[in-house]
Amino acid sequence: MLGLMGIGLLLLFMLLLDFPVAYAMFLSGFIGMCFVIPVDSALTVVFREIWEGFSSYGLTVIPLFLLMGNVAFYSGISERLFESANVWFGKRKGGLCVATILACAGFAAICGSNAATAAAMSRMILPEMKKRDYNPVFATGTVACGSTLGVVIPPSVVLVVYGLYVGQSIAKLFIASFIPGLILTGFLIMCLYLTSLIFKTPISKGPEITEKELSLWEKIKKSQGAIEALILFLFVMIGLYMGWFTPTEGGAAGAFGAIVLGLIRRTFKWKELKMATLDTLKGSCMVLMLVIGATVFGRFLTMTRIPYLVADYVSALVLPSWAIFWLIMIVYIIGGALMDALAFLLITLPVFYPLITSLGYDPIWYGVVITIITTMGAVTPPVGINAYIVSGFSESLGLGGLRVVFKGVMGFLPAYIFTVIVLMIWPKIALWLTKYMRV
Numbered sequence: 001m002l003g004l005m006g007i008g009l010l011l012l013f014m015l016l017l018d019f020p021v022a023y024a025m026f027l028s029g030f031i032g033m034c035f036v037i038p039v040d041s042a043l044t045v046v047f048r049e050i051w052e053g054f055s056s057y058g059l060t061v062i063p064l065f066l067l068m069g070n071v072a073f074y075s076g077i078s079e080r081l082f083e084s085a086n087v088w089f090g091k092r093k094g095g096l097c098v099a100t101i102l103a104c105a106g107f108a109a110i111c112g113s114n115a116a117t118a119a120a121m122s123r124m125i126l127p128e129m130k131k132r133d134y135n136p137v138f139a140t141g142t143v144a145c146g147s148t149l150g151v152v153i154p155p156s157v158v159l160v161v162y163g164l165y166v167g168q169s170i171a172k173l174f175i176a177s178f179i180p181g182l183i184l185t186g187f188l189i190m191c192l193y194l195t196s197l198i199f200k201t202p203i204s205k206g207p208e209i210t211e212k213e214l215s216l217w218e219k220i221k222k223s224q225g226a227i228e229a230l231i232l233f234l235f236v237m238i239g240l241y242m243g244w245f246t247p248t249e250g251g252a253a254g255a256f257g258a259i260v261l262g263l264i265r266r267t268f269k270w271k272e273l274k275m276a277t278l279d280t281l282k283g284s285c286m287v288l289m290l291v292i293g294a295t296v297f298g299r300f301l302t303m304t305r306i307p308y309l310v311a312d313y314v315s316a317l318v319l320p321s322w323a324i325f326w327l328i329m330i331v332y333i334i335g336g337a338l339m340d341a342l343a344f345l346l347i348t349l350p351v352f353y354p355l356i357t358s359l360g361y362d363p364i365w366y367g368v369v370i371t372i373i374t375t376m377g378a379v380t381p382p383v384g385i386n387a388y389i390v391s392g393f394s395e396s397l398g399l400g401g402l403r404v405v406f407k408g409v410m411g412f413l414p415a416y417i418f419t420v421i422v423l424m425i426w427p428k429i430a431l432w433l434t435k436y437m438r439v
Helices: 002-016 021-036 039-054 057-074 077-089 095-108 114-131 136-151 157-166 170-198 216-221 224-242 247-265 270-304 306-316 321-338 341-358 363-376 385-397 402-410 413-425
Strands: none
Touching: 002 021, 002 270, 021 039, 021 270, 021 341, 039 270, 057 095, 057 114, 057 157, 057 224, 057 247, 057 270, 077 095, 077 224, 077 247, 095 114, 095 136, 095 170, 095 224, 114 136, 114 385, 136 157, 136 170, 136 363, 136 385, 136 402, 157 170, 157 270, 157 341, 157 363, 170 224, 170 247, 170 363, 170 413, 224 247, 270 341, 321 341, 321 363, 321 413, 341 363, 363 413, 385 402
């Protein structure tokens, strides 16, 4: 009963009092502890959790990978990535949308944040789509959903937080999510054309701008942006795969590599360094506060034994494991649509993680799957942060507001479900590369 009251208090803080999610989790967890154990003991537990959390070496991976993504953005790598994709696909009908998804996938490989990817791509791509008279529904939906690849394709902040929270290898999670990220990218492109065919709505209202057809060699020369991002991504991923460095060292190496590329290009100067550092500090503080708040609330739930009671109850149901799994996925889809997806993941992990492991699912595989489902929350109404970011840019360009963005998003949502179904049918897709890691 105390556990349920604590969950009710959390909802009260978030929904009615409009507390930030991190503080709502922290306060409701601490107040709940005071009813379970003496106040002095609760304070000791909270202080220990804060100290252990902020002094954890593993958490340093978060600001380092965020720094790598911010440096890549401010040094112009994201812009050159889109230009490279546009060279190959821009002349096709609807090709600008395909180029957008591929550019998002490329930037995701060096960024790790869907919000950063959404802001970067909206700023560059939406004006170009307006110039080519693209349907606003497809234009905004493509940017919003394409940017969610930022937390699926490694490095990913969500995978880092998941790995630290449940004690799984971050390097294995990164390697395991690579192929599923490519599968999701393919499904997003497929959904783009299928939605256009099913609803008989053209992706572009006007004709594509006709530029001079480039030769193969000219296209390769104009693809330098993709080569830069590929070098940076492979440098980090191969290092993790071969065991040359830890995830934290990989984040540092990636950030250093991004700075070097910016200096070589002479596009990364003192002003860009200050902005990249400031954005990294803001993003890191947000994620770290979420982790601390979720840790305190999770410790309270553990004291009330709710996670174990839920696991025992669900395990006793006369249902196959796959049916229980999909019930959990439905909870994540609904929860991710109502509040910040990462925060909801952290709130529910103490409850669902023991259940998932008791059903025999691999924790690495589950981390990849739950990241794909969680990232849907970044684009689904009413709390889709990516949709809000894209709508801010689209409204200023006359492409429509939030309603248009959410309408465009709906055509891409099956891509996430299809990817999870593929991973359920063939789980080795996610685990295959991890078997050969030298760690």
